Amino acid sequence: MTDRLPSAPWTSREDLATLVAALDSQAEGNSRWVGGVVRDTILGLSPKDVDMATTLLPEETMARLEAAGIRSIPTGIAHGTVTAVLSEGSVEITTLRRDVSTDGRHATVAFSTRWQDDAARRDFTINALYADPRTLEVFDYHSGLSDLAARRVRFIGDARERIREDYLRILRYFRFQARFGSEPADAEAEAAIQELAAGLKGLSRERVGWELMNLLSLPDPAPTIARMSELGVLEQVLPESGADGRAALSALVAHEIAEGTAPDGLRRLAALLPASPAMAEQVAARLRLSTSQRKRLATAAAREGVAGEARALAYRLGAVAARDRLLLTNQAIAELDGWECPVFPLKGGAIVARGIMAGPEVARLLRAVEQRWIEEGFPDEIRVGELLDAELAGR
Known part of the structure; x- marks a missing residue:
């Protein structure tokens, strides 16, 4: 070289x-x-x-x-x-x-x-x-x-000594291994890591969260995450993740590649966790993620039973959250490419002008028309008027 x-x-x-x-x-x-x-x-x-x-x-x-x-x-x-x-x-x-x-x-x-x-x-x-x-x-x-x-990631000097100086080096090792390393990995490094993995518990959660997110943002961290589990590291920093989570991460990475979408650490973290918003909130708090990251992680975790039209999901949740859920459940995202979320053109005043007293009934009609508008693929304002006519006629 x-x-x-x-x-x-x-x-x-x-x-x-x-x-x-x-x-x-x-x-x-x-x-x-x-x-x-x-x-x-x-x-x-x-x-x-x-x-x-x-x-x-x-x-x-x-x-x-x-x-x-x-x-x-x-x-x-x-x-x-x-x-x-x-x-x-x-x-x-x-x-x-x-x-x-x-x-x-x-x-x-x-x-x-x-x-x-x-x-x-x-x-x-x-x-x-x-x-x-x-x-x-x-x-x-x-x-x-x-x-x-x-493509060998090797500690300088004695691996155990270098890790004892700063246990964060365990996570750094895996990040560099995922980015630059080859197989077989350095045997001395892995033996030292397996022996000293418990030392990760003493680190600040911000440092752990930063390293974990950077690792998960690499092109394909799944094999490295699997090895972290084998060496007893993953359970120290993300005990909520199990075999199902590691399988979900591998599937997500493959689906991201197939859909031509960029790697995303937060989405990959969601894959590693069970589909539980409450657990996602706990993990986000422990890793000191930002408020916006916590909200996004919890939304991605509420993915059980999610299916259906991509644009309808994007309208309800926002484009980022919709992409997360679709990718996590192995659904296509092509319909969202270049699509701008429309604004529902019907306001309550238009319903009041039709003789409906302001109050709960106006809100119900708005929800009903909006739901039909979404189901029909967001038609124009003329069609929204027809949908309102239909709802009013059926009262």
Whole structure:
């Protein structure tokens, strides 16, 4: 595998060249691209973020950015991270660090000037890759390039020790395995995970929820979710899910692909759970999902017995909720493509004008006409008038 980054659109960004010049004006080699941006570029993928590591202390980083007219934000300055606000996308710049102590959730770190120290504290070999911003030379301290070529997700150093430093690395392992890994998986990593899975209970639910949703948003997380169950991990973070949920997830992924719809983590989470809105609410609260996510998850969970016309469902629930229910119950969604939900053209005033006293009877007539309008496929206003005539005649 290459020892230089291939050319990519982000490597030619003028704002990044300005950033490099600000931090490393004398070409001292004090700053390098790091982590996912290096890994993804080597794989020919478009990186989501551009991160930089530097030997400069945070205060010096900010001073140099200010001198160059680059706005900076001390987003995590206690841990050495400064964010440079650039025209084409912000960059997180973090001072090289080494771990001093950890408690399974948080690490106490000290700043360092050695690249090897910084690489040694990262989780996986494929994430401990650095690149010179000028020459694009890749620096690999833990055989990350060979692991990347083999699609092998491997902890740096002793897997048990790395997990004990931060149990979230168990979930990160599965997310990276689902995205980059191949079979067979790293035996040492899986043995350590199976032994230490119970440590996940001590993590904040926000962190667990974030990792789980990101895993479920990948193209096909079903095999990885199945392996998490085999190793005793899934029951620690999602005990409500069982064999039926894993089968439902596999079926959903296949149906999403057949329908040409994008992966969606929340919909996949719904598949893993029993069709119980109350349980969905409990899981959403535990994982600290947003209010809108909780509502959507509960609506998707109320899918028992759902069948029928896609547009009618979309009219009642909204397009997103309708797609969720249809996909979860193996129904087609093509009728919703490009379709705009209509507005029911009949108002209560029009019924009152026909001699019906305002009150419950008007509401009943509105519901009756609306139901027939939905069943007929949302006809025009003239037909709605005819439907009202029919209802009035039948009183």
